[in-house]
Amino acid sequence: MTMRAIDQKLMRDLWQMKSQALAIALVVMCGVGTYVMFITAQNALRSTQDIYYRDYRFAQVFASLKRAPESLRARIQSLPGVDQVQTRVVAQARLDMPDFNEPVSALMVSDSGRHGLNALHLREGRLPVRADEVVVSTPFAKAHGLQTGGNFDVILNGRRQKLTLAGTALSPEFIQQMRPGSVFPDYKRYGVMWMERQALGNACDMQGAFNDLALSLRAGADVESVIDRIDELLDHYGGQGAYTRHDQRSNRFLNQELTQLGTLASLFPVLFMGIAAFLLNVVIGRMVAMQREQIAMLKAFGYGNIEVLWHYLKMVSVITGLGVAGGIGLGVWLGRQLSGIYMEFYNFPYLQFTLQPGTVLEAAAISLTAAGAGTVLAVWRAAALRPAEAMRPEMPASYRETGLEKLGVKRWLSQPARMIARNIRRHALKSLLSMLGIAMACGIILTGLFQRDTVGYMVNVHFGMAQREDISVTFTEPTAARVRFDLQSLPGVRHVEVFRLVPVQLRHGHLSYRTGIRGVEPGGDIQRLLDAELRQVDMPDEGLLLTDFLAKILDVKVGDKVRVEILEGSRPVREATVSGLVREYTGVSGYMELAALNRFMHEGPTLSGAYLSVEGGQLPQIYTRIKGMPRIAGVAERMQEIRNFNRMMNETMLFFTYIATVFSIIIAFGVIYNSARIALTERGRELASLRVLGFTRAEIAYILLGELGILTLLAIPFGLWLGEWMCYYIAHTMQNDLFRVPVVLTPGTYAFAATVVLVSAIISGLAVRRRIDQLDLIAVLKAAE
């Protein structure tokens, strides 16, 4: 089959404009790629979560208590709405890992078999059968290089016991395995393990009893009333308040993360696709407008408007289609990478990755519509002219003096400078659109980079100004204050600050939040509370300080009273006055003066843990000594926390930061290169005329590139402003009770964004300069247009 002549023309035109077409296709590719990447990753993680929860029967209601007889189970089972009930034994344990000196702690959970709630997904080995067998979470096993059949010592309920590894597993209940009080996992120092129920019960003096509860609900059950009934039942047994899956720690973390990802998944693609679509529209519009004479010629030959339009739509579709195809491929690949990272991070047993046809269609539809609209408008304008008219040289466009010149600036401007000024003025809309395009490209570079700056800043504030301890220790249970002197007397310990941590439910009106109140020593040097300006907050003698975001959640201001439902001991309910707010970027909690909290709790001087600052190089000795102190449940090292934090950030957030940066650089280049190329085509004739008049190449390059330069220079501050605004928007949409991301943009980041745009402009300028040097003077002058 031979190709029709008009299609031959299509192919040749495309080949002629290959570098421009490529630049446009790249922009489309980045837009579509981001879109597909985020949407597919988001879908994959959501559906993986759903299927995992369903297949492994993740419970819907949870409760912890001091101790209750197993006989209570039947009464719980008979509550209306309750489906499956799982009573469990859960205990904190300390581990003595071979070849690892630092203290390691673990959460020991009784296993409920293959068919119970919160079933385990075994990765290796089998479920525990014998009393000395244990299944450990896969990431913990990996971190320590544990093999099935291997042994390690555990100190459970003050007794040392040797355990054998029966297998490794993942659980829907512990997708996120984090030490209480920490917001990032540390698999080397904290793990979850499962033992046979009876064996764990014996070890913890829980024979015929349980201290933890998980249950599932029948369809249509009234969750609130189930929770109230359970709280009533557990009241006598030291219940700490039942809560739903929504407040379950691992699930909440996961949901927050997925929601954040969802926010990015809706924000970034909209941003990138929007910008790509805008650029596509502008660039295609101008490109087709350049074909005015050819359109007239086609019409003169007898082609109809529709055929002409179709011809150009095909041309544009090829370019856009290339970008879309590339973008989908790239997006799927990146989506897989991103989901893979998250899968690893969340310890999903598998990943449900599918590319939804809808996503592909959406991306293609958005791109083709944007390109099509630009084409239709441009072709319509050209085709509206009668052929003879369109083939005559275009009337000189009308120009006026610019306002600036009228003000008297004119006498300072050379003729070329006036040409630049008037061109920008004459094609105000076109100039504005080019500028806007460059500004957007500049802006999205910031959105890509600001997270990196922010993470650095958060680490500085959190670990440098607020949490300045070398290690923190937590006690197995509230402990008399004299323990402080035991810690102080450890060799190598420079300074000790203690704290009391009380789990509470805070209520204000119908709003409530489950968290802890931390009693801290006033004027502390290790742990400091900071206000919004990061100045140390003076701890009031009475009253409660709240994280500012928690005050927002509870809708309280300084001076308001909140109801404090204490979730330990006899679970008293009290009232406290909010006497100030503190700024924190991770987590939310309440703070009181240590003695005030002890008074509030009607208890003597009692502590939950301590912060230690230690002499350099003394940590190993201190660890050895602490290992011998049975009251200490866990130890966290600040440097390790910083490393964990950075690792988590690097693994998740910074992946797309990198992608976004690369994409925005491509977009910046695509926009500027095309603007320059189109400007050259539009003004080639004028520039050739100047060459004939004796202007040098450098002089005419100045006129063309000067305009581009001015637009770029104007676009950069605007783009930085736009980018800053986008960063605030992203930070605002992403804030939640686990993380508040401050917008921090370092001068270096601004400089980087500006430099990327400038370098793109310079490279584009050089590429176009080469073409200016090759201008065919005679041909340009001979042709009418």
Place this chain on the structure above:
Amino acid sequence: MTDSEQDAGARRIFEARGLTKIYRMGEVEVHALRGVDVDLYAGEFVVLLGPSGSGKSTLLNILGGLDTPSGGTVRYAGRELILNDDTRMTQYRRTHVGFVFQFYNLIPSLTARENVALVTEIAVNPMTPEEALARVGLESRLDHFPAQMSGGEQQRVAIARAVAKRPQVLLCDEPTGALDAQTGVRVLDVLARVNRELGTTTVVITHNAVIAAMADRVVYFGDGQVVRIEKNAEKKSAMDLHW
């Protein structure tokens, strides 16, 4: 009158010897010039007459430093032109040559005055833009933009722009090609006046034989060669031309 007789009366500005120009259009070679020898003298008004494709524009472009010949030499004011050196040719065009084109090639974003200033700002000894525009009868249109002027007026601006630098030669390629007869005559009258008053050697390309009557000499072109050269015993005034 022979060449030697001309020598006695006027200086030779251009001496073109054995000029050939071959365009390669894919597989085909087009011989635009097939060995052209021609001399142009200071102050004369020459019309190059011939059908399209006869090579006259190619000759003009080579003389003006816009194009390079495939063979032969051009001497300008006694010195050989190095036609393939872009920097020198830019300098040559900037200082010595004025161009007028069929489609004016004005810069639409600049006023009449500024279009002329564009050249006077880079010239060595120019007249003022106002003087140049007065010479073409546009002293009242100084601050008009191209879009606000008729085709004839635009072409007169182009002429003013070409002569403002006081070039030795003025090369005009179909200057009336896009104009109606009445306007064309006015433009030609301006060219004749510039030639007379400034003594600028003026070369006009046309395929309109009527225009030949206003020239000092007429060079007939055909098939890439000079067919013959005629000298008008009596020049007509542009205003007396009709077509």
